[in-house]
Amino acid sequence: MPEELIKESQNVSETPEEREFELRAHIGSVWSGGRLFIAMYTFLDASLIFSYFYLRSSNNGLLWRPNHVTAPTSYGWAIYSLVLLATLMAFYGRTRLRKGGVLDWQMACWIGVFAGLIALLLQIWEFTAVPFAPGSSGYSSTFIGFACENIMTLVLVTYWIETALARSYRIRKEIGGDQPLMSMHPSAQSFRANVSAMTYFLGFTALASTLLFAMFYLL
Amino acid sequence: MTISAERPTQVDDHSPVSPVAVKEPRGFGSGWRGQHLGTAIIAGFLGYVFGHWLGNYIASSYSYIANSGQNSVADFLALAFMVVGWYVGIGALNYPLAKMFGREPAHEVEYTGFGKYFRYNLDHKVVGLQYVVGVLLFLFTGGLLAMAIRTELLNPTTHFFNAGTYIEIVSEHGTIMMMMATSIVVGPLGNYFVPLMIGARRMAFPRIEAFSFWTFLIGYAVIFSALPFGGFPTGWTGYAPLQTQAGPGMISYLFGFAVIGVGMMTAGFNLAITVVNYRAPGMTWSRVPVFVWGILSTAALLTLATPVLFSAGLFGVLDKTAQTAFYVTEHGGSSFLWENLFWFFGHPEVYIMALPGFGIVGEIIPVFTRKPLFAYRIAAAGMIGVALLSFFVWQHHLFQSGIDPDMRPLFMLTTELISIPTGFIFLVGMGTLYRAKIRFEVPMLFCMAVYFNFLIGGVTGVFLSDVPVNVTVHGGFFVLSHFHYTIMGGLVFAFFAGLYFWLPKMTGKVMNKKLGLWHFWTMFVFFNMTFFPMFFIGLLGQPRRVFTYAKNLQSWNDFSSISAYLLGLSFLIFVANLMWSQFISPVKSPANPWDSLGLEWQTATPIPRHNFDRIPVIMTDPYHYSEEGAPALADFSGGAKTNMSSETVPGNDPT
Numbered sequence: 056m057p058e059e060l061i062k063e064s065q066n067v068s069e070t071p072e073e074r075e076f077e078l079r080a081h082i083g084s085v086w087s088g089g090r091l092f093i094a095m096y097t098f099l100d101a102s103l104i105f106s107y108f109y110l111r112s113s114n115n116g117l118l119w120r121p122n123h124v125t126a127p128t129s130y131g132w133a134i135y136s137l138v139l140l141a142t143l144m145a146f147y148g149r150t151r152l153r154k155g156g157v158l159d160w161q162m163a164c165w166i167g168v169f170a171g172l173i174a175l176l177l178q179i180w181e182f183t184a185v186p187f188a189p190g191s192s193g194y195s196s197t198f199i200g201f202a203c204e205n206i207m208t209l210v211l212v213t214y215w216i217e218t219a220l221a222r223s224y225r226i227r228k229e230i231g232g233d234q235p236l237m238s239m240h241p242s243a244q245s246f247r248a249n250v251s252a253m254t255y256f257l258g259f260t261a262l263a264s265t266l267l268f269a270m271f272y273l274l
Numbered sequence: 275m276t277i278s279a280e281r282p283t284q285v286d287d288h289s290p291v292s293p294v295a296v297k298e299p300r301g302f303g304s305g306w307r308g309q310h311l312g313t314a315i316i317a318g319f320l321g322y323v324f325g326h327w328l329g330n331y332i333a334s335s336y337s338y339i340a341n342s343g344q345n346s347v348a349d350f351l352a353l354a355f356m357v358v359g360w361y362v363g364i365g366a367l368n369y370p371l372a373k374m375f376g377r378e379p380a381h382e383v384e385y386t387g388f389g390k391y392f393r394y395n396l397d398h399k400v401v402g403l404q405y406v407v408g409v410l411l412f413l414f415t416g417g418l419l420a421m422a423i424r425t426e427l428l429n430p431t432t433h434f435f436n437a438g439t440y441i442e443i444v445s446e447h448g449t450i451m452m453m454m455a456t457s458i459v460v461g462p463l464g465n466y467f468v469p470l471m472i473g474a475r476r477m478a479f480p481r482i483e484a485f486s487f488w489t490f491l492i493g494y495a496v497i498f499s500a501l502p503f504g505g506f507p508t509g510w511t512g513y514a515p516l517q518t519q520a521g522p523g524m525i526s527y528l529f530g531f532a533v534i535g536v537g538m539m540t541a542g543f544n545l546a547i548t549v550v551n552y553r554a555p556g557m558t559w560s561r562v563p564v565f566v567w568g569i570l571s572t573a574a575l576l577t578l579a580t581p582v583l584f585s586a587g588l589f590g591v592l593d594k595t596a597q598t599a600f601y602v603t604e605h606g607g608s609s610f611l612w613e614n615l616f617w618f619f620g621h622p623e624v625y626i627m628a629l630p631g632f633g634i635v636g637e638i639i640p641v642f643t644r645k646p647l648f649a650y651r652i653a654a655a656g657m658i659g660v661a662l663l664s665f666f667v668w669q670h671h672l673f674q675s676g677i678d679p680d681m682r683p684l685f686m687l688t689t690e691l692i693s694i695p696t697g698f699i700f701l702v703g704m705g706t707l708y709r710a711k712i713r714f715e716v717p718m719l720f721c722m723a724v725y726f727n728f729l730i731g732g733v734t735g736v737f738l739s740d741v742p743v744n745v746t747v748h749g750g751f752f753v754l755s756h757f758h759y760t761i762m763g764g765l766v767f768a769f770f771a772g773l774y775f776w777l778p779k780m781t782g783k784v785m786n787k788k789l790g791l792w793h794f795w796t797m798f799v800f801f802n803m804t805f806f807p808m809f810f811i812g813l814l815g816q817p818r819r820v821f822t823y824a825k826n827l828q829s830w831n832d833f834s835s836i837s838a839y840l841l842g843l844s845f846l847i848f849v850a851n852l853m854w855s856q857f858i859s860p861v862k863s864p865a866n867p868w869d870s871l872g873l874e875w876q877t878a879t880p881i882p883r884h885n886f887d888r889i890p891v892i893m894t895d896p897y898h899y900s901e902e903g904a905p906a907l908a909d910f911s912g913g914a915k916t917n918m919s920s921e922t923v924p925g926n927d928p929t
Contacts, residue, residue, distance in 0.1 A: 073889050076555065077475070083551035084478040091543060095577050102585035102615055106600065109611050118606030189592070190599035193606035199598045200589050214374070221376035 078241050082248045089252025093259045096208075100263050103201055107270055110193035120194040126202075130181040131272035134205070135264055137174035141167040141212065142261035145254045152250065157223070157236050160250075164220040167257075171213030178206050198271055205267070212260055215253050222246060311392040314363035318492065321359020326352035338597060346594045349503070349522040353496055353529050360492045365394040366485050394488065396480035399881055401487050402466025403780060406773075408491050409461055412454030413766075414845070415498070419447035421842055424804075424835040430822045440821035442505025442523070449497055449510040449527060453534050455761050456623060457490055457541065459630030460576070463772045464545055464569045466780060470874035471563045473554025473892060473908065475884040478547040486541035493534030500526035509819050511616060514601035514609035518593060525594050532587030535580045535619075538626075542576025545569055556892035556908070559654075563872065563896055564647060567654045568633020571661040572626050579622035579665070586615035610675065617668040625664040627761050629657055631728075631768030632699045635721045638775050639706050641870045642718035646897040648705030652698050659695030667692060673744045682741045689739035696732060700725070715868065716790035720771030723798045727763025731756055734809070752812025758805045770797075770848070778863035781856055782879045789851035796844035803837035871896045871907055886910065 069077075111119050148163030181202060187195040226242050227235045236243050329348025339345050361367050385393055390400055391407075422443050426434050435443065465487075469477055477483045500506050500523035508516045508524070512531075517524055549570045553562065562570075589600040590612070599605030601612045632653075640647045647653065669677055669685040677685075703725055712718060734756040737743045747753060770793075778784050811830050816823045823831065855861070866875045873896060877886050890908040898904035 068887065070888070076889060080474075080478070080551045084547045087550050088478070088543070088547045091546060091577060095539060095543070095581050098578050099581035099585055102582040102618070106585075106589065106611055106615070109614065110600075110606065110608055113608050113610075115603045115606055115608055120606075188597070190597045190602065190605050190607075193599070193608075196589075196592070196598035196600045196605075196607055199592055199596055200585075200600065203588065203592065204585070214370075218373040221374060225376035 074241075078244065081241075082244055085245065085248040085252055089255055092252075093256055096256075096259065096263070099204065100267070103197070103204055104266070104270070106200065107197045110197060113193070115193070118192045120192055124187045124192065124194065126198050126271060127181060127184045127186070128272050130177055130184060131268055134174045134177050134181075135268040135272075137170040137177070138209075138212075138264045139261055141170040141174075141216070142257040144170070145216070145257040149250055149254045152236070152247070155234060155237055157234070161220060161223060164216050164223075167216045168213055168220065171209055171216060175206065175209040175213060178202060178209060201267060201271055205264075208260060208263075212257060215256070219246075219250055219253055222249070309363060309365035309368075309394065310389065311364070314360050314488070317359035317363025318356045318495070319359070321355035321357070321362075322352045324359075325355030328355070344522055346522060346525060349525050350529060350591060350595045353499065353526065357492050357496065357533055360488070360495075364488050366488055369481055394484050396484055397883065398465050398469050398477045398480065398483060399780070401483050402462050402464075404487050405457065405461030405465060405490070406780075408487065408494070409454055409458045409769075412450055412494060413458070415494075416447050416451040416454060417842060417845060419443050419450065420838065423447060424838040426821055427823070427831045428835050430825055430828055430831075433821060435821065437821050438507065439505075441507045441509070441819055442501070444819050445506050445509050445527075446498070446501060449530070450494070451761075452510050452623070453493065453497065453531075455627045455765055456534075456538055456576075458627075458765060458769045459634065459772065460541055460545065460569060460572055460626075461487065461490065463565075463634070463769075463776060464572075464630065465541070467776060467874050468545055468548060468566055468569055469552065470877065470881070470885055471566050471872060472549060472552060472557055473873055473886065473890045474548065474552035475886060475889065476552070477544055478551055479544045482540050482544045486537045486544065489533060489537030489540065493530055493537055496526055496533050497530035498526075500524075500530070511620070512590070512612070513616075514612045515603070517590060517612065518602055518609075525591060528587045528590035528594065532584050532591070535584040535587065538576045539580045539584070542573035542580070546573035546577060549573070554890050554892050554908070556890075558892075560651065561892055561895040562654075564636035564650065564653050565630075565633040567657050568629045568631075568636070571657040572629045572633075575622045575626045575629075575661055575664065579619045579626070582615055583619035586612060586619070589615070610672070613672055613675065614668070617671040618665075621668040621671065622661075622664040624757075624760070625660050627765045628696075628728075629660060631724060631765040632657065634768045634772040634775075635703060635724050636699070637872070638717050638721050638771055639703060640897050640899055641775075641868050641872075642713045642715060642721075643706055643710035644713075644899045645706055645710050646899055646901065647702065648708070649698075649702050650895065650897060653702040656695040656698035656702070659698070660692060663688065663692040663695065670739055670744070673741055674748050686739055686741050690736060693732065693736050693739075700728070700732070715774075716785070716787060716794055717771045717775035717868075719791075719794045719798075720767050720774065723794070724764055724767045724771065727759050727767060727801070730806075731759030731761075731763055735760065747812055749817055750812040751808045751816045751818060754818050755805045755808035755812060758808075763801060763805070767797075767801075770794075775868065776874075777856075778867050779874060779879060779881070782863055783856050783860040784863040784867060785855045786851050786861075789847060789854065793844055793847040793851060796847060797841065800837045800841035800844060804834050804841050807834045807837075871899065873908060876908065876910065 113119070144163040144167045148160035148167075151159035151163070182199075185195070185198070189195055189199045223236055223246065226240075226246055229235075230238060230240050230242060232238060236246060326348050329345055329351035332351075333339050333345055333347035336347075339347065385395070390397075391404055395401060395404070422435070423440070426440050426443075433440075465477070465483060469475070503523040503526060504521045506512070506517075506520050506523040506527045508520060508527070512524075512527055517528075549562070549566055589598070592598040593600050593602065593607075599607040601607050601609050603609055636647060636653050666688045667685060669681060670689045673682055673685075714722075734752070738747070738753065738756060774785055774790055807830050811827055811834070814824075814827060814830075816827055816831075863879065865879055868875075873890065873892075876890075888910055890910045892908045894905040894907060896907055898907075
């Protein structure tokens with residue numbers, strides 16, 4: 056157990072009931088925090104979607120999308136596919152984890168991390184390949200906004216998967232035993248709640264990516 | 275974020291584990307060699323220099339920059355790296371980086387001395403006090419700028435500032451004050467008292483809480499950095515196309531809003547999750563203190579409305595740096611897009627500022643009337659109603675621009691509808707005051723002033739929601755007076771009510787009553803003398819943000835300006851009181867100076883690190899004043915054992 060946690064637990068007098076209460080509250084916080092985070096992100100994405108349709112319907116100076124310029128579709132497909140892959144891996148991994156397949160979950164996460172990193176690099180690299188100037192039209196502006204927010208999302212998602220993965224290795228060492236990640240140890244319970252929240256967020260990301268991909272590359 | 279959760283629970287006996295004293299660590303990383311405000315400032319400065327250099331290196335050859343004499347990329351990167359440097363310097367990134375390697379950070383230990391207030395501290399009480407200083411810094415900076423505005427308006431023809439400087443001062447004043455107002459209650463009092471009021475030992479996410487405070491503080495620096503860059507000429511609303519045409523100070527505004535937006539989102543997120551999950555056993559939703567309801571509904575608005583502000587700021591920064599055209603109509607964008615995004619956040623923000631004030635007042639008046647809060651459930655429902663409806667009214671800010679005229683009646687209706695739940699909250703207060711034997715202590719006086727001021731602000735708000743009135747007085751001093759009555763007259767007065775009420779708990783020292791009374795009466799009288807004439811000034815046609823006006827309005831303006839100086843003086847009385855009572859001649863506070871039944875008063879002073887020796891089991895709501903045979907508030911002996919009962923329960927003194 057890390058030094059900080061020992062100090063923290065030594066510094067407060069607790070009954071077993073209080074520990075149980077704190078653990079329940081913590082697990083609840085991770086659960087509801089994950090859902091509230093999705094709600095926050097929904098509003099963030101909604102502002103981009105609103106901007107897209109607002110400028111599209113305004114079509115000021117007939118400059119919404121002259122000549123129907125489109126961002127490089129190959130990049131779009133690649134990034135979108137990688138996000139879907141990371142999401143599928145997260146869901147597959149969680150299913151396997153529930154059945155005790157820790158190694159499968161870890162492998163799925165590694166794939167998710169690499170998918171996220173490649174998607175991130177492609178999203179950044181796409182800036183060099185767009186066939187329009189950022190301010191040449193409403194579409195081009197919203198696309199640049201979308202790309203920036205997508206970079207933020209990809210960083211966040213990749214970071215979340217990576218830290219969950221790193222935590223799983225730490226907890227294995229910390230708890231020991233046969234199936235440390237599946238045990239009733241508080242760290243393991245907290246870890247599983249975090250995995251659940253992460254998986255849900257990835258599911259949300261995949262849904263949002265589908266919508267945004269359709270808006271920017273297909274419509 | 276898993277401190278408590280990662281404690282081992284394989285303990286069979288039911289005896290509490292005894293606390294062990296923790297010494298402050300020695301060696302590198304501790305004391306003044308560790309990370310604190312000083313290192314944050316240094317790292318922020320270095321980040322600024324590096325970002326500016328990087329921006330020049332990257333973008334100085336771009337054609338639109340090479341010939342403009344202004345490198346917006348460098349300006350933005352300087353600020354962005356300043357923020358990153360700040361986070362590195364204060365230690366906000368230690369844990370997120372350590373997590374990547376599966377490690378727990380070693381430095382986050384409990385500092386006990388005065389130095390803890392200058393660090394990335396995870397104790398919600400320390401963060402609350404940090405916020406007190408932070409919001410006062412905002413308040414007094416904005417107040418000084420207000421004095422400059424009133425000085426300029428003393429005379430319509432003799433000028434202290436030129437027109438450009440005047441609008442920069444007005445813009446900076448508005449932005450600083452608005453950003454301050456979003457956090458003035460949630461930050462200091464919300465962070466400090468919500469866990470205490472719900473019987474929690476900690477926040478759900480202490481690191482996120484600390485992050486929100488240090489983000490709030492660097493956001494202040496970013497917004498204030500606009501002044502050396504020549505300010506921004508848009509007022510606090512930042513409207514395009516003026517925004518697009520403005521100089522580098524506009525980047526400080528846009529990025530500053532985004533940074534403070536992150537602070538607001540994280541603060542709201544943490545508070546909402548704490549209230550939902552960390553309520554003590556027995557604290558059902560119908561027993562949650564009304565202040566916590568106010569904070570919870572505000573937190574919901576902060577988490578959901580602020581992401582839109584973040585996006586709006588990001589798009590504005592992209593317009594400035596990457597030459598996108600979100601808000602440039604000539605290039606396929608739209609200046610009205612900014613107005614929509616801004617006000618989608620901006621109008622809920624009005625309630626972000628109002629709801630915590632209502633919560634404070636609702637919490638305090640039962641204490642000084644010795645009566646139960648009238649229609650508690652209506653108050654809670656009113657707050658939820660206001661929070662929900664606030665998402666459907668933003669278009670009334672566009673009555674004069676960017677809206678289909680046929681849509682006006684709809685948004686007029688939604689805006690008027692919001693006065694119903696607001697009226698509920700107001701009537702709850704009136705019902706509590708009805709036939710009460712009121713103790714006119716300083717906090718109570720401030721509460722009474724909130725009702726008086728907010729009544730004026732609220733009624734004029736209903737007027738303003740009507741399209742014909744709105745069209746007539748739009749952009750004038752009438753509107754200005756209206757929102758000062760709601761924000762300053764409502765929120766700032768409520769903040770002082772809360773501060774006078776809770777400071778004895780926060781610091782263990784009482785505020786001087788005589789100075790408090792002087793503070794209240796001067797603030798109340800001169801606030802009204804400053805802002806009430808502005809209704810007439812506005813009706814007579816004086817526009818906002820213009821440094822000159824018709825000659826016949828000078829006597830009104832002079833009256834308002836002189837009153838404003840005296841209003842400023844009243845704040846100095848508060849500062850004098852604070853210094854005197856807390857530092858120069860401190861007087862120890864009784865354990866419960868107001869005889870409140872609130873849970874926060876039932877723990878020791880100074881408050882232990884983990885708030886309660888045992889997690890209390892809540893028996894009832896905290897408003898059973900003067901009720902014979904009222905149930906005890908809570909059982910403090912059980913340690914979260916919900917099936918226990920107690921004969922001796924402190925807290926209820928039905929006098």
